[in-house]
Amino acid sequence: MASSLLKMVLSVATTLTLALMGGGPATAAPPRPSDSPGIDVSWPQCGQTLPEGLAFAIVGVNNGLANTTNPCLQEQLDWAESTIRYPQATSQPRVALYVNTANPGLAGSWWPSSDVYMGTSVDNPYGDCEGKNDAACAYMYGYAKAYDDAVLRGVEDPETYFWWLDVETENSWQPDTAANRADLEGMTAYFESIGADVGIYSTGYQWGRIAGTVPSTSNLAGLPSWLAGARTVRGAKSNCSLPGLTPGSRVALTQYVSGGLDYNVACK
Template sequence: MRAVTTGYDISYPQCGQTFPGGGAFRVVGVNGGIVFAANRCLGPGEGPSQLAWAGRDAQLYANTGNPGPALSRHWPLGQASPRACPASRASADTADCAYDYGWNAAADSYATAVRAYVALGWAVAGARRTPVANRWWLDVETANSWRSNPELNVAALRGAVAYLRSVGAASIGLYSTPRMWRAITGGTRAFDTNLTWVAGATGSTSARSMCVSTGFTGGRVTMVQYVAGGFDVDRTC
């Protein structure tokens, strides 16, 4: 029987605001709402450091997306690894290119986290890895840019998971709701062995009920999010 604990998560919308106190664990977003954009309050910056609030052993989460070659200046045109992506924008709307995009986006998010650790004095200058093997979550929401083809979106998520695995993340999970997951991935079960963090509970009772249901990935629900006292609360399952 797993012990049930509750913690909190914050990100860029809470910059300069009061952070919640207590909690058995803390989760902090490294992005500013979209991929390739940093949370300006992750390390010392425009307000109190959210990573300092979360602690050295923080759980971290990163935004995801898959805008395609026509909409992104970060599209991996001509990239040869980890997958080969054509140099021509007209030919680069492929699963391999989407995989590279997801890989690169996760790499950028990870580098943002490393810089915050360095700025707080928790990692040495020039470090390329976080000083601890954090648990990472990938935020999969319809508010970000996605293709209409779920297979391409799944490829981007596969790339992100693969990158975080390559740098030794302690574990890698997905954050979403069943509705958004179906809209973005077609309801794929390709990630049913990954951790699952479900959003959308209306309170602690609702969260408890959602804990015993099957997660949107097809696997076990790991954690459920709800709002209480103006803060995002996370209940483990």
């Protein structure tokens, strides 16, 4: 009896000590495997029940086109913020954003005619935009779409997010790869002007068709790459060893599809 009582006292004392130290089984967070995948979601997943136990999430801001808003943006951001609780699991931000990109030229529903947007006079490295289908106006178009994404889509504190530029051939592009690069440079310039980090999502083939060869002087050079195209997690891990999309770029993420959802591997 005395021995049992002593054990009980010691047990209670240990529990109290752990509680005071903030430790103990009841308060410790379960470990998160370092190779847990991330996921990217957007308008196609509106209304779907999304999985849990993920390392990070990337939420699409647009509704498939560069000048639209994902109708589930706030809902999906709320899901990501409440579900992804393990930012230490990978090198990736816990929650990031991606945006659709395009260079529609004069066929677009809106095209810039000057270097001023929303009251801001933009320093345009391609010269004066005068409403033509050229690199100068493409730069302004990209700058404007990035502004809209950060300011008009309902994203709070946009400067705190990592922004991925989704560059795919299914969107509208010009035959002039230099003008397309200017468009993406304009987007990058705006996001960087608010203090946000930027990366590029594409495949080597699509990037080559759209943007061509990126000079080392471009602000696209050295941006992290997120590579699509893998069908399995093994393939995605293998793609981490591929070259980045621009000079000096490293592959930070690779994507694979499973169960109709896009999952992502964080490269070391």
